[in-house]
Amino acid sequence: MGKKNKIIIRNLTKAFYKKQASVTALDDINLTIEDGEFVCLVGPSGCGKTTLLRILAGLEHPSIGEFIIATDGEDRPLQSMVFQERGIIPWLTVEENVAFGLKMRHMPKEIIKERTAYYLKKTGLDKFSALYPKELSGGMKQRVSIARAFANDPEILLMDEPFAALDEQNKFILQEELLSIWSETGKTVLFITHSIDEALLLSDRILLMSSQPGRIIREIKVEMPRPRKMEDIRENPLMAAQFVEVWKHLQEEVQRSRREDQ
Template sequence: MAMTSVLNNQGRPEVVPSTPQLSLAGVTKQFGTSGFVALDGITIDIPQGQFFVIVGPSGCGKTTLLRILAGLDTHSAGKVVVNRTDEKRPVNSMIFQGDSLFPWMTVFDNAAYGLRMRHVPEAQVTDTVRSWLERIGLWRFRDRYPSQLSGGMRQRVSIVRAFANDPEILFMDEPFSALDEQNKLLLHEELLRIWEATKKTVVFITHSVDEAVTLGDRIMIMTANPGRAKAVLDVPFPRPRNVLELRQKPAYGDLVFHIWEQLREEVQRARQNAEGGRV
């Protein structure tokens, strides 16, 4: 039977029965006394093992929502339910947009960081990290430092660090946005291959509609500020997926176009808001 942890708007746990791995009910975020509302009434269920993608214009509250789900920030109203399946494992790991590796640590030590923080026996740490670095083709770079790696290689180490820690939920905040298209394509393939082997619950933020359709099982389109759920769409393509083959399918282009049609209005509203115009 699953164990359920609920964070109220003070960040304190409550116990509530639930079946989804993540469940949001009316989640709202208002900052301080300014009255600025970043999120307004987000309600969504995310099943265990689903690759859930959030796409929306800049400033719509995507990262704020992810931080609330990860327990790094609190919400002002509503509930966030995290349905645990194994309390011995960490609840979540997070991969950030920028380079989040420790520059003074080697590739091996960066990948081992989460396991060592949990005081996993060193022999198990070595076996686990070696397995993951070999799987992603980085074992021979284990003694190098982040400054000696390309941007794509550093993000691969970040992915290894997150998956090696074996969390129940993986949060990813635009992890590939700083990479060129070639590296991004390779990392999409790498991430899909690793995810297929682990079937972890993933919540992934992106600005890219192509990336959302390539990776996701389900996509939530957010409105311009204040962030609301404008639409939630299923991605109908079977797994495993070959990235290049998928993008050649007419249905792929149709879905990308459909999502962009819904997103374009929100991007225009976000631009008007940023320029101080009237919506």
């Protein structure tokens, strides 16, 4: 028996209206993501990737079409979102930030304490739980965001380039930590990245988007078995071929966008 569908998007179009003009950000998106699947969205800047995540997060409304996030009938939030700009609360400690979503849901104190402690330990934050965000590095702040998102136990996890601002070493460490927690929790993840290496390391499938208006125009299945390491991906001929495939797609879309702007 196959996995059930967790996210279903049907004929989704999003247009933004300004004065007398309209801009179509997303055009007729149709997409199904299975329960527990890790899917990366890759496309040129301005192709509507973040808009799609914001719609799934309930922060924007589609102009046309619909989406469904399947629930298990338990009292858990539909989604948690991790942003690039580290959206943690500056006046709360690390521990209070991680516990924030659970407290907002009025979960029992024992569950809040247990789940917060678990994800603090999983992300290596347990020794820093009493610190405030201003005392943390960029990588540590993103750890807090990830721990908070998983601790809140959402149906799906939406991640918008969460590691883009980090140096390579921190990025590799957090990618491995994210995969470790994901494999344990079985969460459904939709992840935006501009890094082809990152998409090949993390995802089951890579969805390639066109330049504006954003459409999903190709899908690449990442066949390399897990667990994966970045050095394995760079040495593997199949992964190298898929890297080139994604690279060429991005180049073509950027060039097409420039031609249309002329």
